[in-house]
Amino acid sequence: MIVAYNNLVGGQDELVFDGDSMVFNENGEQIARGKQFEEDLVVVDLDIRFVFRQRLHDPRRRQNKTEAVLEHS
Numbered sequence: 525m526i527v528a529y530n531n532l533v534g535g536q537d538e539l540v541f542d543g544d545s546m547v548f549n550e551n552g553e554q555i556a557r558g559k560q561f562e563e564d565l566v567v568v569d570l571d572i573r574f575v576f577r578q579r580l581h582d583p584r585r586r587q588n589k590t591e592a593v594l595e596h597s
Contacts, residue, residue, distance in 0.1 A: 526550055526570055533563050550575045 527548045532541035545558035547568045558564040 526572065526575060528568075531558075533561065550578065 528545075529547075530545045531543055533543040534541055542560050543558050543562065543564060544560045545564070545566055546554055547556040547566065547570075549555050549570075556566050556568045558566045
């Protein structure tokens, strides 16, 4: 799965938001990162078709035939 972590920048009451937003690809590698403690715009072009194809071929998501029959009976 692709993960995008977005964080605010600035302060609110006693809270401090440090920015530092990040985007990770389906392999867990960081592919983009925003600046810390200043506003930043991070634009990332993602190929989500690859993620859907990987999920389609992942055997952990498949039910074996006996489980499927038991659920429908």
